Amino acid sequence: MPGDQWMSNTFQNNNWLSNMRTFVFYFIFYHKVQNISSHLMEALLESLVKILNSPIIQEELRLLCGIETEIQKLSSLLTTTKAVIEDAEQKQFTDKAIQDWLQKLNIIAYEVDDILDDYATEVSREPKCNNICCNVLDCLPATSNICFRHRIGTRMKKIIGKFDAVADKRIKLGLSNQQSGSYFNASRETGSTVNEPNLVLGRDEEKDEIVKILVNQDSDNQNVSVLPIVGVGGLGKTTLAQLVFNDENLAEPFKRKLWAWVSEKFDVKSIIKALIESAKGTSIGDLPLDTLQRKLQKLLRGKRYLIVLDDVWNENPEEWEKLKSVLQCGSKGSSIVTTTRMEKVAEIMGTLETHRLSSLSENECWSLFRQRAFGRQEAEEYPNLVVIGKEIVKKCGGVPLAAKALGGFLRFKREEAEWNFVKCSELWNLPQDETHILPALRLSYLNLPVELRGCFAYCAVFPKGSKIEKEEVIHLWMANGLISSNGTMEVEDVGDAVLTELHCRSLFQAVEKDEFGSILTFKMHDLVHDLARSVMEAKHGGTESNRTMMLGEPYHQLTVAFPITITGTDQFSSFLSKCGSLRALIVRSTRRREKFRELPSVVSKLTHLRHVNLSGSDIVELPNSICDLWNLQILNLNDCGKLRSLPKDMRFLRNLRHLCLQRCWSLAHMPSGIAKLTCLQTLSIVVLGGKKGFQLSELRHLNMLKGTLIIRHLERIEDKKDAEEACLIEKQSLRRLDLYWDSERTLQRYNDEEVLEALKPCPNLQLLYIEGFKGSSSFPSWISTVTEVWVEESAAEYIVGAQETTATTAAMSPSLKQLKLENMPNLKGMLGREVQGTPGVFSQLQSLSFGYCPMLTLPLPRMPSLKELDVENCPNMAWASISNLTSLNSLNIEDIGGLSCFPEEMLQNLSLLESLNIKEMKDLRALPRSLASLTALKTLSIVECPKMESLPEEGLRGLASLQALYLVNCYNLVSLSMGTKALKSLTDPLIFGSYATALPEEVKHFPTLQVLYLQNFPNLTSLPDWFRNLTSLQDLTLCNCPKLETLPSSIQMMTTLQSLTIDECDLLEPRCERGGEEWHKIKHIPDLKFQIDYI
Structure with a gap:
């Protein structure tokens, strides 16, 4: 977006100073940083220049006691300082004075941010600005607090003076203008030769696997095949490619082998030149591109070739297509192996399955370390060093580059103190010229786009090796101004895109995903975490800022800038009173018996707070003063099991975007007025009140709600119009909806069916949970638009009842794929008798589960897509109807009393069944002979069936595919059928x-x-x-x-x-x-x- 357009869009809403803080905070966030990101600095300074030169901002700043001249001077300083930031970043690794200069620059920017944020907060509180969507510029002239303006103006003049003094030192430091992104270490260039073949361990199997793929590649394939190798820096991608390249088994099939180191700049001309020189073994000088293309094609034409493109970073498909077009001249079976750190590169280039490089084992890493550290000397001569060395190897995280670098650093050192120093130090405390880890991983960092650098480095505040919750880290990025809306995406979506990008670049590793495939938690490789921390943490930070705290036992964590993490202090209020610039407050309870119980009222004075996380605490209620936090965006109360109510003035938190209340099961009251929080995207739970409490209609305009919404006490709705006014159908980003009625209520009349019909959600809903529904007949037709439905403790007799028309029923369940029905004592069948046999019902259903449905007697309908059926405690089930489920892949039957044998026809027609699990059938004596028809069965499990005496001989003979047989606690089963001789696959x-x-x-x-x-x-x-x-x-x-x-x-x-x-x-x-x-x-x-x- 052009600068003028951005300026116009930004200043037309009341968050303009907050947006400014987003840019300023790139400065601020690194006030303690040793390795400052030049790209962040440069982007920040450029943005400040545009803002300060804007006529709108200049007019407003004139109100601050006539500081026009100072503002112009600041703009000039920003422009000249911005030009030398890249040079400063490169030199700070070896020049302590430059490192200190960058730190001072950050501290000053921190103060600027506080000034602007104070002003933004004061303006936002003006009475005229009570509407969140109002134009802040209309409010500014109304600011009547002359004393406040005077203080702001005085602070601004003072900080500009400081900036002038610090910026002037750039000349004395010899910093020169330099464009960002131009620095790359030439020593990183690779070749096809394995430099130290004796130090290559643990890659033989992977090498053989890749060689086999390349040799056996379809020779009829006219197109060149591309096999990507993906992994984090230092893991050995290049080494593996070298091993493959030099494998003797490739000499015969591939008549031409070429190698090119690509690096960050994907220049087609340079790559082609490198490939030609690889083939000829000599330099060919500078030639025009078309000449180079003809020479390369002459080398490759008619030959089956193997090319290695090492260290590729290019994410532009067009550039790759340019190179690929030149390479389409070899014979069939030609292949390219490419190494990269980024999944996106693999997706762009790869035609074969990506090979993701695994870490080395601890023993393999020790072997690498030992060879480097001891050389020809026997390690056994130094048993004490061996013990320390093995502890050091654990730090390497399976990365061979780390093991070799650390071993090389200790090669000529034989004093235990020297080895203990390495064991107890972070990798980044090692001398720069003694290790290749930092250059390798720093390249990953330097190649990140500007907007990703701060987000990546921030993750160093999380403990090494810990699982990091995606939602939490995105919220903290928001609170610290590291991400902002780009005009087309909400800030949360920007954060999600940033996290996905860092994951694709192998800097983050996904650990858990939700039922919809989205990342929930991730980890950072230990060495990647060290890289982030090296960017965040100065070696000589001192204690000049109260924004860096070292907290005592039992919780000990160094938190740089924001957030400050507080744990178990007796002087909580006093501590907080000294944190006036706090943006994020996280309170964690590390001892189960000493959970946090009360939020001090002093929190209301922390006007800069954007993020408050009290999750997992024993807090019962929040002070109403928390509603003075005008800037608050995230209030996380997840897992506060004792929380009973929310503050009555919640409506004043107009900037609140996330009110997280997951598993707050004691929450009994919610205040009215939440309808005014139109920025809300997360509202985990709503508790309906009576006539004076929270009304469902307050959800009407909260159309930005995302994720999961739980609505409790739906029995308190007296008229279905109240439910209709919630307008759930307009909440397009909801993915899960949980609806609760009190299942123990006793009323003469229920309106559950009307209310449920009125709560029709948007078609994007993927999971619906219903509990306590007392509708007597069936569910509304809109239930078919949901992908997954769970129903528990419902009085309904059918899922589709008699009131449905034939046309409606025929169209049922175009989206429904999973259905779970539990504790439904009145359920007779999925379809009412009047609509039994109607075609098309549940045609897409893939998973069906029944639990405690004692009246379930009607046959199951034909469900052609059903893959999984679970039946528990349904004694009157029409077992024979299971034979209609011809696509069934898994059948689980549990806790069926009174049944001694299943009907013979039950297992007929189930030719695709692969898993049959029978559990806790106390009266079952035998399995049907039709077991023999399960020709695809791979797993048979019979558990806790005490009366089972034998297995059917005929039944086992047909199970030629059976691989696993589980017979657990079937004590009367003293012998197996002779049919077991047929189990050749077990x-x-x-x-x-x-x-x-x-x-x-x-x-x-x-x-x-x-x-x-x-x-x-x-x-x-x-x-x-x-x-x-x-x-x-x-x-x-x-x-x-x-x-x-x-x-x-x-x-x-x-x-x-x-x-x-x-x-x-x-x-x-x-x-x-x-x-x-x-x-x-x-x-x-x-x-x-x-x-x-x-x-």
């Missing part, structure tokens, strides 16, 4: 428990069995000698076999057995210990354990 665990005195002989017919668990055999005294027939057995577990005393002698000949676990076998365990009577039989087994690892 390789996965066989779990068996029985009252039998001996292991059934049928087990010896499982020569492919790899894992065997024998659990809960109270009468088993010995294992048979035919045990040696289990020639593929790798893992054997014996658990709770109290009478088992000996092992068969033949176990000594079972060379494939890798693991033996013995647990709760009182007679056998002591005999199997080293020196015991059974020790000689098992001492050859690599992994011996005397405690079970429960699956």
Whole structure:
């Protein structure tokens, strides 16, 4: 967006000073930073220049006691200072004076931000500005507080003087103008030769896998194939590519092999030149692009070639297409291997599956470190250093570059103190010229776009190795001004895009995703975290700012700038009173018995606060004074299980965007007036009141709501018009809706059906949860537009009832894919009798679950897409109708009393069924012979069926695909059917428990069995000698076999057995210990354990 347009858009709303603070804060946030980001500085200064030169802002600043001349001077200083920031960043690593200069510059900008934010807050509080959408410029002339203006003007003059003094030192420091993004370390360039082949460990399998893919690549494929290798910096992408490039198995199929190091600048001419020089082995000088293209095509034409493009950063598909067009001249089967740190590059270039590089094991890292650190000397000569060295290796996180660099640093050092220094220090405290880690990872950082740098560096405030919640970090980015709306995207969406981009660049690693596939939590690799911290933390920060705090036990965390994290202090109020510039306040309870219980009223004086997080505390209520925090954007009260009410003046928090109330189950009252918080995007729970409490109609204009909305006490709605006025259908960004009625209410008349019909959500809703619904017949037709529906404690008799027209029913469930029905005592069937057999109903349903539906008697309709069916405690189920579910892949049946056998036809037609699980069937005696029809069955599990006596011989003969058989606590099952001979595919665990005195002989017919668990055999005294027939057995577990005393002698000949676990076998365990009577039989087994690892 052009600068003038941005200026106009920004100053036409009342958040203009907040937007200014967003830019200023790039300065502010790094007041303690050692390695300042030049790109952030440059963007900040350029933005300030545009703002200060704007006629609008100049007019307003004249009101501040006539400081026009100073403002002009500040604008000039900003322009000249901006030009030298990039040079300062490069030089600060070796020049302490420049580092100090940047720190002072940041501190000054911090003060500027406070001044502007104070002014913005005062203006926003003017009576004329009570509408959040009003034009702030209309309000500014009305500011009548002369004393306040005078203070602001005086502070501005003072800070401009400081800026002048600091900026003037740029000349003495010898800083020159330099454009950002021009600095790259030439020593990073790579070639095809493995520099230290003896130091390459742990990559043979990956190399062989890639070589096999390249050799076997379809020779009929006319297009060149591209295989990307992706991983974080320092993990060994280049080394792996070199190993592949030089593998002897590629010499014959590939007649031409070329290598080019690409780096950040994807220049087609330079790449082509590098490829030609790789083939010729000599420099060819500077030639025109068309000449280079002809030379390269001459080299490649008609030949099957292999090209490695190493260290690619380009995200522009057009540039890649330019190069690819030149390379489309080889023979069939030609391939390109590219290495990159970014998933997006792999997506653009790759035609084959991406190879994501794994970390080395700790032993492999130790081998690399040992070779570097000790050279030809024997490590055993220094046992104390070996112990320390192995601790150091743990810091490497499986990154070979780290192991080699640290080992090289200690190569000629033999004093324990020197090694302990490395063990106890951060990697970034090592001398710059002694390690290649920092240049490798810094390149990742320097290549980040301007808007990503501060966001990445900020994540250093989280503990190393911790899971970071996406929502929390985005909210903190917002509070600290690191992200802002770009005009087309809300600030939260910008944050989500930033996080996704950092994930694609391998700087973040996704840990958890929600049911919709979005990232919930992520981690940073330890070395990546060290990189972030090196950017955030100065070596000589001192204590000149109260914005950097070191807190005492039991919680100890260094937090740079904002937020300050407070934990367990007895002087909370006093502490907070000294934090007048605080933007984010996080209160965490690290001891379960000492949870935070009361928020001091002094918080209301922290007018700069944007973010307050009290999640997980024992707070019962908030002081009403918190509603004085005009700038508050995020109030996180998640998991405050004792919170009973919200402050009555919540309506004054006009800038509030996120009111997080997840799992606040004690919340009994919400104030009216929340309808005025039109910026709200998160409102986790609403608790409906009576005539005077919160009304559902207050949701009418809150159309920015996103994510999950829980509505409780819907029984308090007297008229369906109140529900209609909520206008849920207009809330396009809601993804989950939970609707609660009090299931224990006793009324003469219920209006649940009318209310539910009126609560029709937008078509984008993906999950609907309904509890306590007492509609007597069925659910509204709009339920079909939701992807997943859970219903619990409902009085409905049908999902689709008789009142539905044939046309409506035929169109039912175009979106519904998952349906979960629990605790529905009146449910008779999915369809009323009048609409049974109607085609098209639930045609897209893929997962169906019933739990405690005792009246469920009607047959299941045909559901052609159903993959999974779960039935629990539904004793009157029409079992035979399951045979209609011909697409079924998984069938789980649990806790059905009174049923001794399933009907024969139940398992017919289920030719696609792969998993059958039967659990807690206390009366079940046998399985139907139609089990034989399950030709695709891979897993059969029978658990806690005490009356089960045998398996059907005919049934097992057809299970040629069965891989896993679980027979758990079926104590009367003393033998297996001879049909087990047909189980030729059984390789996965066989779990068996029985009252039998001996292991059934049928087990010896499982020569492919790899894992065997024998659990809960109270009468088993010995294992048979035919045990040696289990020639593929790798893992054997014996658990709770109290009478088992000996092992068969033949176990000594079972060379494939890798693991033996013995647990709760009182007679056998002591005999199997080293020196015991059974020790000689098992001492050859690599992994011996005397405690079970429960699956």
